[in-house]
């Protein structure tokens with residue numbers, strides 16, 4: 001799929017996540033270290049130990065003395081390559097249990113009614129992200145790649161970028177990114193998006209989450225994506241889908257290990273029914289545990305022949321036990337288990353075997369490989385690794401069935417599973433019955449296909465893929481940064497300018513000399529701009545040409561007094577001081593066509609609120625900057641298609657500019673207009689062209705090689721050689737040109 005770049009492979013990866021892959025507790029003054037439980041740490045730990053990355057996160061404990069601290073830090077560093085970030089009890093309460101788990105977690109999983117929006121928790125969330133930022137700044141080497149994980153640290157990429165603008169930063173979100181309609185509830189939504197956009201690469205588990213992120217960036221920040229990249233000022237942020245894998249080999253190998261085999265025998269002896277159904281979840285409201293239980297109860301009700309022949313092993317791992325909703329959920333589950341066991345219980349058969357604890361890896365693998373059916377039916381889940389772990393363990397056995405919820409990210413990859421709506425109890429009960437009746441050959445085939453995929457795109461491929469994309473983005477960023485007109489190049493421009501006896505400055509107007517506004521008539525050249533142009537014009541070595549899409553009256557009214565030369569309507573009209581008045585660049589240009597095409601634009605305007613028509617002498621423009629951004633783009637493309645059909649074989653052309661569709665005579669463009677100056681009899685010693693729009697690309701295309709061409713704004717797909725960030729930077733450049 002890709003050739004890993006050697007340099008990138010050799011870089012040190014620094015992982016940052018809320019929790020370290022190990023949890024530290026203290027018993028009688030002695031440190032006790034155990035692996036952390038949860039999808040992120042389980043999967044990334046394999047990568048971490050293989051790659052010797054450095055992992056920064058909360059260890060689960062605060063040292064009580066400097067001796068304790070030293071001992072803890074040495075153990076974490078030497079044995080686990082980990083660096084702790086300490087969080088006080090109050091930080092944990094507000095940042096972790098508060099903003100992360102009572103605001104972001106429910107909101108991103110579509111449980112908006114469970115959300116609290118508390119300003120002081122938000123403040124602490126920012127503060128803790130700053131703590132992580134400081135720790136990274138202390139630790140990072142210039143060559144490192146930082147990989148930030150999950151919803152606890154959404155602000156960290158931007159915080160780090162501010163202090164280390166050249167850092168290479170990746171961010172991966174392990175939970176869903178919700179639809180814009182849900183995300184917009186968040187009072188700090190813009191800050192969160194900006195925080196994430198500090199990264200060079202943002203990864204999600206599924207294309208749906210990627211699409212939702214693009215939609216929020218567009219509608220809430222007005223940031224468009226082009227080919228999966230978002231412009232962040234002077235960098236492009238790549239946004240991509242990376243469905244997380246697992247260390248499949250580890251699970252497949254485990255199944256044949258003596259320890260797991262022993263566990264399997266123990267399970268089979270203690271659960272003495274014909275079939276076993278298994279579910280493994282952190283105890284969380286997103287996992288749909290009460291719904292699993294209700295589905296199992298309904299299944300026993302509908303299919304009484306299975307009573308006494310089947311056991312449902314319900315493994316719940318304690319999680320966020322200090323949050324009140326989780327305590328409530330725990331007691332609801334206890335009650336439901338009690339109810340089902342009470343209802344169906346006969347001596348010697350326990351329908352639901354409920355375990356509320358975390359199992360060692362061997363025991364978990366034994367359960368995976370023993371279970372005839374895995375019920376993985378979360379109400380919402382970023383990915384769900386349990387589904388993949390079950391398949392990896394069943395690869396050898398081949399007798400299992402996976403019942404999987406359509407709202408788990410994993411469903412996008414595992415189409416051979418029995419896919420269910422996790423809120424439809426009846427459907428889930430039927431899925432259990434169906435799963436148990438699938439013939440062995442079919443089970444083997446389904447499991448085989450899915451297991452193959454899991455083995456291929458495993459956790460190592462996943463991390464390689466992410467890091468490769470991050471590296472590619474870094475290389476592009478470095479290349480593009482060299483095109484920003486700063487320091488060295490500015491000095492060169494000054495030198496060339498000073499030495500030149502005859503200079504030509506071709507300057508676009510909107511977006512280049514002035515910032516864009518909602519409507520074109522709101523833009524007026526201010527006194528600073530008039531002064532800049534006046535001063536440049538006063539130098540007899542200079543010819544200044546303003547090349548605009550505006551009509552000639554506007555340009556004449558607002559810029560006429562500065563003495564500059566002008567091009568209006570993208571080249572239809574020319575004003576040269578030697579000529580003394582405006583003239584048509586293509587004599588014989590007509591405009592009777594406007595009458596028949598105006599109604600077409602009018603139709604589009606009526607259907608698209610916020611759009612409007614601008615009439616020029618030889619052009620018609622349909623502006624859609626103020627429309628709903630998605631509808632605006634769709635309608636603009638529709639309009640371009642319609643017009644291209646209508647105009648084929650005529651002397652007219654359609655142009656898609658910056659939020660504007662324009663009809664104008666063909667043979668007229670800014671490039672051709674520029675040639676009226678570029679092809680002058682005496683050669684120019686210095687040429688500078690500056691523009692921000694697609695229409696300015698025509699100018700860049702006709703420039704001689706020695707000219708300086710500058711694109712305003714950062715769009716890598718341009719014929720210009722250099723970039724400036726904004727019209728303010730253009731003004732600064734023009735002001736800095738030396739007087740001669």
Ligand code: GDG
Pocket residue numbers: 037038039040042043174175244280281282315317357358359360361364381382383384385386387389
């Ligand atoms: C988040 C997202 C996304 C569970 N019980 C035991 C145990 N586990 C391990 C499993 C698995 C992990 O915990 C659970 O992973 P999930 O993916 O199912 O869910 P979350 O913890 O919610 O993880 C999720 C994931 O991040 C990765 O991006 O898939 O959507 O919510 O690995 O094996 N491990 C052991 N004993 C247990 O009792 N040893």
